[in-house]
Amino acid sequence: MAELNETTGIPIPTIKYYIREGLVAPGRPTGRNQADYTEEHVRRLKLVRALVEYGGLSIAVIRDLIAQVDNPELEAFDLLAAAQKTVTQAKDPRPGPYKDGAERRLHDLLAKRGWRIRTGDPAYRTAVGVLAALDEVGRQDMLDVLDDYAEAAERIAEIDLGLIGDVRDRDRAVEIVVIGTSVGDTLVATLRRLAQATVGERLYT
Amino acid sequence: MAELNETTGIPIPTIKYYIREGLVAPGRPTGRNQADYTEEHVRRLKLVRALVEYGGLSIAVIRDLIAQVDNPELEAFDLLAAAQKTVTQAKDPRPGPYKDGAERRLHDLLAKRGWRIRTGDPAYRTAVGVLAALDEVGRQDMLDVLDDYAEAAERIAEIDLGLIGDVRDRDRAVEIVVIGTSVGDTLVATLRRLAQATVGERLYT
Known part of the structure; x- marks a missing residue:
């Protein structure tokens, strides 16, 4: 998590908050107090930050969006309409x-x-x-x-x-x-x- | 104030809040618990509501704007630049x-x-x-x-x-x-x- 913070510049408490709110997936645990994070985590963190800072979106709205993406029942076209x-x-x-x-x-x-x-x-x-x-x-x-x-x-x-x-x-x-x-x-x-x-x-x- | 509420549809507690925050001038007192309000009050109330609801402006920003308008030192051109x-x-x-x-x-x-x-x-x-x-x-x-x-x-x-x-x-x-x-x-x-x-x-x- 210290590395995530270093790569993205996002403070660790904020990263923890995003994970807790379900905006970013938790890392793969590799030991007590240790977890593996991938490029996908970095990407997602940067996306959430951009949406909060320059998209004017609330955490609740971002959570809704992510739930839609993670819902395999939604076809691509409906997903886009729902996201919009x-x-x-x-x-x-x-x-x-x-x-x-x-x-x-x-x-x-x-x-x-x-x-x-x-x-x-x-x-x-x-x-x-x-x-x-x-x-x-x-x-x-x-x-x-x-x-x-x-x-x-x-x-x-x-x-x-x-x-x-x-x-x-x-x-x-x-x-x-x-x-x-x-x-x-x-x-x-x-x-x-x-x-x-x-x-x-x-x-x- | 009941009339203001009837004319604008803005709830009385909200009108009181706007007056308390300095966004709208108080009425001219005409007795205990009574005050006169003018067309100017109605206009200002509608303006504040539009800015909050569809302008995405916070009460603090609107208060700053109104302080600029009420500052006679500001020339029109500077006032416009400051407002912007x-x-x-x-x-x-x-x-x-x-x-x-x-x-x-x-x-x-x-x-x-x-x-x-x-x-x-x-x-x-x-x-x-x-x-x-x-x-x-x-x-x-x-x-x-x-x-x-x-x-x-x-x-x-x-x-x-x-x-x-x-x-x-x-x-x-x-x-x-x-x-x-x-x-x-x-x-x-x-x-x-x-x-x-x-x-x-x-x-x-």
Whole structure:
């Protein structure tokens, strides 16, 4: 375990915590207070750290994801869909006129762009909530350019999907979806901020 | 306060908590256990709720933002920059080869796109961390298409900046930056997921 700590830089108490929470498999015992760890342990530790630090995922969500990967009943396609849903935590909007308006607006957008409407999806429910919240705080200007944002998001989705094209390994495919979605959100958000500084100067100076 | 609760749907204990934490001004006392609240209180309550629910901001960060708005020493431009920095919580990368590689990669990207390099910025530091984490978990494929992601992010920044063009009111400008950045991240992330479902079908079925 001292070696694991040295290789990954993750503190030993954190490694123990990850093992206890079922995020990382225990090592193969080789004696009292001794265990063997493999490259697979190092890989998994680094993955969990990246998801916590830059993916914004909670330990509970990561545990759910790992349970899905370790469930042999799930076919690859269903596994990917399940992983995607787990990473996307839904926030349901409050019922009321803002919600109704947001739902209509989202339907129009999805129809216009030819996107699938799946009202039960966490992303769908969160989208309704975000649109309702923007309306409620008086940001109709953002709603007016919703289609522009959607077009940029579609471009990002194309880049995302281009990357999982020829992955054959089931576990690796899930890793790619999970990292791509969660850490990918942080990547896009961060690039957006870096771009804002420059675009702002171009436009206003 | 019962009326505030009725208008906004925010539970009274939550309203009291926001007032106690300095996020919302107290009402004008009109008697024992009675106070007057204005439209401004309703507006502010809805703003705080949107930032908590869909902007992913903590109470402490929102308190910092409000302190900046209420600081008359800050000029509008500095206020916007300060607000933007406060919304962007930096996560510094660990020193080491992954960090060094990420920094080189980010410099190349910024130079290629003509984006400003401000190494102290929270967004810059987080970008280095995200790139290092992606490298460390074996997602070089995402790094290979970094420029594509950056191009899409630049498009989003152009949409963002187009919206604050003719806002003259100082407080309203901050509101726009704060909502646009924090709730905007959730909007983009959510649209990305909705698009992925459709793009995935187009590509793979």
